[in-house]
Amino acid sequence: MSDTHITRPLFDQIMVPNYAPLDMIPVRGEGSRVWDQEDNEYIDLTGGIAVNALGHAHPELITVLTEQAQKLWHVSNIYTNEPALKLAKKLVDNTFAEKVFFANSGAEANEAALKLARRVAFDKFGIEKTEIIAFYQGFHGRTFFTVTAGGQSTYSDGFGPKPADITHLEYNDLSELEKVISDKTCAVILEPLQGEGGVLPITSEFAQGVRALCDKHNALMIFDEVQTGMGRTGELFAYMGLNVIPDVVTSAKALGAGFPIAAMLTKTCFAEHLKVGTHGTTFGGNPLACAVAGKAFDLINTKDMMSGVKHKEQLIRQHLEAINDEFSVFKEIRGAGLLLGAVLNEQYKDQAKIFFLESAQQGLLILVAGANVLRFAPALNISDDLIEQAMLKLKQAVRNIVHKDT
Numbered sequence: 001m002s003d004t005h006i007t008r009p010l011f012d013q014i015m016v017p018n019y020a021p022l023d024m025i026p027v028r029g030e031g032s033r034v035w036d037q038e039d040n041e042y043i044d045l046t047g048g049i050a051v052n053a054l055g056h057a058h059p060e061l062i063t064v065l066t067e068q069a070q071k072l073w074h075v076s077n078i079y080t081n082e083p084a085l086k087l088a089k090k091l092v093d094n095t096f097a098e099k100v101f102f103a104n105s106g107a108e109a110n111e112a113a114l115k116l117a118r119r120v121a122f123d124k125f126g127i128e129k130t131e132i133i134a135f136y137q138g139f140h141g142r143t144f145f146t147v148t149a150g151g152q153s154t155y156s157d158g159f160g161p162k163p164a165d166i167t168h169l170e171y172n173d174l175s176e177l178e179k180v181i182s183d184k185t186c187a188v189i190l191e192p193l194q195g196e197g198g199v200l201p202i203t204s205e206f207a208q209g210v211r212a213l214c215d216k217h218n219a220l221m222i223f224d225e226v227q228t229g230m231g232r233t234g235e236l237f238a239y240m241g242l243n244v245i246p247d248v249v250t251s252a253k254a255l256g257a258g259f260p261i262a263a264m265l266t267k268t269c270f271a272e273h274l275k276v277g278t279h280g281t282t283f284g285g286n287p288l289a290c291a292v293a294g295k296a297f298d299l300i301n302t303k304d305m306m307s308g309v310k311h312k313e314q315l316i317r318q319h320l321e322a323i324n325d326e327f328s329v330f331k332e333i334r335g336a337g338l339l340l341g342a343v344l345n346e347q348y349k350d351q352a353k354i355f356f357l358e359s360a361q362q363g364l365l366i367l368v369a370g371a372n373v374l375r376f377a378p379a380l381n382i383s384d385d386l387i388e389q390a391m392l393k394l395k396q397a398v399r400n401i402v403h404k405d406t
């Protein structure tokens, strides 16, 4: 194996073909820059899909990771451990939550949230209260329960019988929710800003309306903050900017700033229904992940970091507007904080992939959210200077695409 040539074609030979990675293979990163095997440099506005909130190879995270690596990596949940308790304490001290459950991915945190909601309803109201309401274009992960809750049936079709009693409604349509929700509803799950579904913000009336209807029908309001949490929108969690307090918040992506970890946050009155043995995970809350996440939490949860996010949002928006003034490619710029979407107009409808590929040609890594939206989710600590450079590259990519067209 030592003499195997590690190149992109090897992926097609030996990897399950459920992904279509770019042609280049990144080999190292620093801050918001990445280099590939040929030492080409890229500016990274993807943040590993809203994960690397502090960029690549952050020195303080390297220190805490390597220090913890010398001490204790894994003990399982037969024991608790210091980094997990320290991180949980930070989470409860800084949010509405009183209890924390650690998992390893966003899907697992949501799986726990949905199982919690079903169990709470079962214990308190009996076997009839099982309906989960979710929203079209929502995304909650790829386990069968969470992907079924997600609002794109193409992701959940073709795998046999689905977990039952999940209803999908239009996002931001309060009157429809009001008609459908009932005492049989045990939970409403939603993102405070639909990330994968197209960077679609929630209206505050909808968020508050969901809260009121959940109260009325004894349903848990589950906020999936896997993408929006940990500073992404310029608040520690997006619910904090919406004047609502959910019953459950899930966090993952940026929680470990690049190290896999997730959390489900809730109140004691709900958490107490997950008694010993009702749920679990081998890796969840392992010392290595929690140590990194604890440090990341301290670095992210500062006034300066949050105001920086809001400032950088304005900077990126201005550049996107300027690009659009010159080339007329976007219908709308939307999102919050450093989770921004540029929606392509009629002329470029469903061509996001082309912009993504042309940007990579220019040395710029961006994301798409569906076929029609360019998505930007850079590290929260990206410098203004690098944003300027990135926007020049984006402008060149857009210019090339527009000129190819004419």
Ligand SMILES: *Cc1c(COP(=O)(O)O)cnc(C)c1O
Residues within 6 Å of the ligand: 104, 105, 106, 107, 108, 110, 139, 140, 141, 142, 191, 195, 196, 224, 225, 226, 227, 228, 252, 253
């Ligand atoms: C990414 C994402 C998930 C899934 O997280 P995984 O770690 O991939 O399981 C769930 N919900 C939202 C809102 C996400 O953005």
